[in-house]
Amino acid sequence: MGNSTFRAWHGIRRSGLHSAKLSERTSEPISDQLWREISGEVGSHSYVFLTGKHAVIYTESPVWASLAYQKRETLLKTMRKKGISIETLKIRNQPAIDSDFSDLSTNHPIPLSEATSALLQETAAQTTSGELQKALLRLSRCFSKT
16 A cells, blocks of 8 residues: 555544544444455455445545445455455545645745745836736735734
């Protein structure tokens, strides 16, 4: 499995913190080792939760969801052979959360340096377009340190 954020989401799902529905909070994950035994290569790119007699497989991409869907009947039979009593099996795509974007906040913009602010003001002074000049001056004032 190449992306650790997918497994981090798996940890959040195991804790039940993600869910507002009671039925999802009472779901039980199958251990990673057992799931890999059941699903083979799909197991490295997915995880499964049981709620009563229903199972949901969460995959990290549409490709793995498609492969899991193709193996759906085999997965059902193998799960039953392993003693997991289920009636339905759903497959959901749960892409990894990109951690680079999760830390960004629009409420706290990074201020421009004084040199950048001065350069924007200088460029605005040399610009012949009135609209561009106003935009550059506005930008230099909004984010410069005071």
